[in-house]
Amino acid sequence: MNRLTEVRTWPLLAFALLVGLQAAVLATGFGGHAVRGWMTWLGIAALALTVVLALVVVSALARSHARARRAQRTLEEAIDALPASVEIFDDQDRLVAFNRRLVEIYPHMVRAFQRKSTFEELVAESLARGGVPEARGRETDWLEERKRMRGKQPAPLLQRVHDDMWLRIFESRTPSGGIVGVRMEVTDLIHEQQRLAASRAQLKATIEAAGNGILTLDSGGHVLEANPSCQQLFGFSAAELQGVHIGMLFGLAGDPVDPQTMLGAPRELSARHRSGDMLALQVTVAEVRTDTIHLYVCIVSDFTERKRQEERLKRANELLARQSTTDGLTGVGNRRLFDQLLLQEWQRGTRTGQHLALVMVDIDHFKQYNDRYGHVTGDDCLRRVATLLRSCVGRGGEAVCRYGGEEFAVVLVDTDLAGAQVVAQRCLDSVRLAAIEHEGSPVRRSVSLSIGVAACVPTAGQDPQKLIEVADAALYQAKAAGRARLICQQIA
Numbered sequence: 001m002n003r004l005t006e007v008r009t010w011p012l013l014a015f016a017l018l019v020g021l022q023a024a025v026l027a028t029g030f031g032g033h034a035v036r037g038w039m040t041w042l043g044i045a046a047l048a049l050t051v052v053l054a055l056v057v058v059s060a061l062a063r064s065h066a067r068a069r070r071a072q073r074t075l076e077e078a079i080d081a082l083p084a085s086v087e088i089f090d091d092q093d094r095l096v097a098f099n100r101r102l103v104e105i106y107p108h109m110v111r112a113f114q115r116k117s118t119f120e121e122l123v124a125e126s127l128a129r130g131g132v133p134e135a136r137g138r139e140t141d142w143l144e145e146r147k148r149m150r151g152k153q154p155a156p157l158l159q160r161v162h163d164d165m166w167l168r169i170f171e172s173r174t175p176s177g178g179i180v181g182v183r184m185e186v187t188d189l190i191h192e193q194q195r196l197a198a199s200r201a202q203l204k205a206t207i208e209a210a211g212n213g214i215l216t217l218d219s220g221g222h223v224l225e226a227n228p229s230c231q232q233l234f235g236f237s238a239a240e241l242q243g244v245h246i247g248m249l250f251g252l253a254g255d256p257v258d259p260q261t262m263l264g265a266p267r268e269l270s271a272r273h274r275s276g277d278m279l280a281l282q283v284t285v286a287e288v289r290t291d292t293i294h295l296y297v298c299i300v301s302d303f304t305e306r307k308r309q310e311e312r313l314k315r316a317n318e319l320l321a322r323q324s325t326t327d328g329l330t331g332v333g334n335r336r337l338f339d340q341l342l343l344q345e346w347q348r349g350t351r352t353g354q355h356l357a358l359v360m361v362d363i364d365h366f367k368q369y370n371d372r373y374g375h376v377t378g379d380d381c382l383r384r385v386a387t388l389l390r391s392c393v394g395r396g397g398e399a400v401c402r403y404g405g406e407e408f409a410v411v412l413v414d415t416d417l418a419g420a421q422v423v424a425q426r427c428l429d430s431v432r433l434a435a436i437e438h439e440g441s442p443v444r445r446s447v448s449l450s451i452g453v454a455a456c457v458p459t460a461g462q463d464p465q466k467l468i469e470v471a472d473a474a475l476y477q478a479k480a481a482g483r484a485r486l487i488c489q490q491i492a
């Protein structure tokens with residue numbers, strides 16, 4: 001800190017000596033010889049006393065001034081040690097004191113500081129050296145504006161100097177009309193703010209460009225912000241979405257939607273577009289919690305189209321699977337389904353110990369039928385018989401399959417021979433009652449069936465083929481016995 005004043009003690013000492021001397025002269029100038037003698041001694045004593053007193057006073061003053069100088073030096077050192085610069089201008093706006101930090105900030109200005117230049121002179125010199133980047137190219141206007149606002153700024157000034165140093169400048173008026181300025185370097189803070197602003201801008205750009213919808217929710221689940229993808233997804237503008245509770249967007253199932261309970265793994269939720277169209281969405285919620293902030297970020301992926309395609313594909317696959325196991329002419333199961341069904345139920349029977357029965361059905365004299373009515377009517381007859389058989393078999397008739405030509409097979413699960421016989425008889429009766437004309441049949445004038453029935457409890461060592469063989473043999477016997485009948489055969 002540069003010195004403001006210097007205490008001088010020699011005038012006091014001179015004054016004391018003069019007073020003593022005058023007293024002596026006065027004492028010798030008045031009175032008689034004797035008096036003069038006494039007065040001379042008295043004057044000399046007074047002078048001595050004055051000198052002693054003066055010395056005491058001067059010494060006390062010197063000590064006091066020494067203390068004051070020490071205090072001032074301590075103060076100056078403390079101000080010099082401050083991390084901020086301090087500058088003191090008098091009422092003429094001349095720089096009368098400053099600390100070391102000011103010189104460190106403006107090393108090239110040290111001579112101007114020592115000259116006790118005015119604020120205007122100092123700023124003009126700094127501008128001339130290009131020390132204030134924001135003023136470059138408009139130095140005069142900038143200086144005028146700076147002078148106009150000198151000491152009147154409602155808030156501290158933020159100023160960039162030397163291209164990469166940022167200062168926060170505080171200016172206050174003193175009661176005597178001067179100005180005290182304090183400059184704090186805030187370069188690190190500004191750089192941090194700039195980094196923060198850059199990363200915020202980057203995040204904002206990412207969110208805005210994201211293909212997924214991104215919603216920011218407050219701690220209560222109300223929308224704070226929605227990105228453009230969200231607007232496209234729901235058909236509502238960001239302003240319309242603002243403040244809306246998340247439950248209004250996703251709560252279609254009627255369940256209360258709370259972001260806290262949605263944290264973690266993605267969830268599949270339904271929603272409705274503004275147009276009323278249903279949306280299939282995958283929603284992931286993450287929580288942001290600091291000392292002062294509590295919000296949720298909600299990422300929404302639209303898989304409505306994918307789900308539609310999946311459903312179309314599923315239906316197509318189901319159709320394909322049905323077609324691959326369905327007889328194209330009659331609509332009942334085909335031979336492949338029969339083989340699968342028999343094996344599957346056989347294996348299940350080996351585990352459960354339940355009976356499994358097989359009913360083999362053959363239309364009598366179907367060759368004659370074709371010969372008489374033609375193949376198209378023959379096909380029609382096959383369809384009618386298949387429909388009648390299905391109606392006779394419980395459980396939706398899924399177990400009726402076309403075994404080949406005019407032959408059908410019915411797999412009856414958990415059914416013993418007696419139960420299978422009931423079903424077989426129902427088939428015979430059903431076709432008889434349908435009275436499908438068959439003029440060429442030697443049996444009767446309508447279509448009839450021959451049926452062979454076999455049943456057993458499947459065992460692991462046996463082959464389901466055995467059941468087919470026995471049922472087929474029974475069918476053969478029924479044919480041999482005159483047709484239009486059923487024969488049952490239990491397998492041991």
Ligand SMILES: Nc1nc2c(ncn2[C@@H]2O[C@H](COP(=O)(O)OP(=O)(O)OP(=O)(O)O)[C@@H](O)[C@H]2O)c(=O)[nH]1
Nearest residue numbers: 362363364365366367368370375376378379405406
């Ligand atoms: N219309 C039509 N006829 C078929 C079809 N599949 C097989 N057939 C006919 O069914 C007839 C079966 O004749 P056969 O095996 O001799 O038996 P059947 O005449 O019924 O005599 P039995 O079985 O001994 O009573 C053949 O004439 C085949 O052409 C079909 O899909 N449509």
